[in-house]
Amino acid sequence: GEDVEQSLFLSVREGDSSVINCTYTDSSSTYLYWYKQEPGAGLQLLTYIFSNMDMKQDQRLTVLLNKKDKHLSLRIADTQTGDSAIYFCAGASGGYQKVTFGTGTKLQVIP
Amino acid sequence: DVKVTQSSRYLVKRTGEKVFLECVQDMDHENMFWYRQDPGLGLRLIYFSYDVKMKEKGDIPEGYSVSREKKERFSLILESASTNQTSMYLCASSPSAGRSSYEQYFGPGTRLTVT
Numbered sequence: 001g002e003d004v005e006q007s008l009f010l011s012v013r014e015g016d017s018s019v020i021n022c023t024y025t026d027s028s029s030t031y032l033y034w035y036k037q038e039p040g041a042g043l044q045l046l047t048y049i050f051s052n053m054d055m056k057q058d059q060r061l062t063v064l065l066n067k068k069d070k071h072l073s074l075r076i077a078d079t080q081t082g083d084s085a086i087y088f089c090a091g092a093s094g095g096y097q098k099v100t101f102g103t104g105t106k107l108q109v110i111p
Numbered sequence: 112d113v114k115v116t117q118s119s120r121y122l123v124k125r126t127g128e129k130v131f132l133e134c135v136q137d138m139d140h141e142n143m144f145w146y147r148q149d150p151g152l153g154l155r156l157i158y159f160s161y162d163v164k165m166k167e168k169g170d171i172p173e174g175y176s177v178s179r180e181k182k183e184r185f186s187l188i189l190e191s192a193s194t195n196q197t198s199m200y201l202c203a204s205s206p207s208a209g210r211s212s213y214e215q216y217f218g219p220g221t222r223l224t225v226t
Contacts, residue, residue, distance in 0.1 A: 008151060031213050042115070042201055042217030043154075088153065092213035099213055101146075103153035 002026035002091050004102035011108045018076040020105045022089035027070060029091035033099070034063065034074045037086040046074075046087075076107075084109045114138070115218035117202055123224045130189040132221050134202030141207035143185035144215065145169075145177065148199040160185055161207065192225045199223075 003025045012018045024032070030051055035043040049056045049063045049072070056063045062075040072089055086104045118133035134143065142161050146154040146169075156169030158177040166177050174196060178186045185204075189196055199222050203215040 004153075006153075033214070040219070042219045043203075043215075044217070045214050048214070098156070098159065099215060101154040103151060 002029065002100040004089055004091055004100050006087075006089060006102040006105045008103065009106050009108070011110060012079050013110050014079060014081060016079055018074075018079045018083070018107055018109075020074045020076075020087050020089075020107065022072040022074075022102050024070050024072065024089070024091045024100075024102075026091055026100075027067070031092045032063075032065065032072050033090040033092065034061075035088040035090060035101075037088065037104070039085070043088060079107075079109050081109045081111055083107060115202055115204055115216050117200075117218040117221050119221050120219060121222050121224075123226065124189075124192050125226055126193060128189075128192050128225075130192050130223065130225075132187040132189075132200055132202075132223070134185045134187070134204075134218055135183055136185075136202075136204040136216070137183065138204060138206075138216065139182070140204035140216070141182070142205045142212070143179065144203040144205075145175075145185065145187045146201045146203065147171070148201055148220070154201065157187065192223075194225050197223060197225045 006022045033048045034046045037043045060077045064073045088104045089102045090099045092099045115136045144159040145157045160166045160179040176188045201220045202218040205215045
């Protein structure tokens with residue numbers, strides 16, 4: 001099965017950019033996702049990228065995909081305190097719409 | 112607005128008790144999933160279901176069972192709760208076809224403590 005790895009913790013100052021990184025093992029992943037989990041809540045889909053794309057931008061969010069290195073990143077521009085959360089990357093390639101989630105990166109935004 | 116609800120936000124049970132966690136979705140989704148979330152381990156898939164009365168084991172099914180008698184409802188059962196099952200349990204659902212079939216909608220989670 002797929003393995004998806006992330007660093008556990010990232011701390012940034014309010015107004016700076018945040019970059020959260022993810023590596024995955026299954027090169028056949030069709031879609032790659034970023035989810036956000038706010039304290040005490042379930043996961044919420046933030047954005048996705050199709051495997052034949054290199055980059056996707058959505059307002060303050062930029063997703064970069066390096067298929068050769070199996071590396072995915074999420075850049076949050078002008079990071080706000082409301083962006084403090086755990087961010088999960090996920091890869092989808094299995095049957096029955098199974099998705100493999102990474103370990104999650106806890107983003108702390110310092111005012 | 113799409114919604115996945117879970118029967119309890121917090122639950123405290125004793126070792127050996129039988130525990131039922133309920134999940135209901137109102138999106139007419141075919142697929143439903145149960146995960147557990149532990150610090151440093153991310154989300155691990157326990158069981159999933161792709162249709163009524165159908166179930167498949169995930170990565171960590173030991174000690175758990177599931178039931179799906181109606182399309183909108185997916186139950187997770189701990190037959191005899193143990194302290195190592197103390198965790199956050201998340202339910203999710205997704206449709207069965209198209210690009211969005213991999214997009215999962217999550218409930219708020221149930222934090223289960225087994226003492």
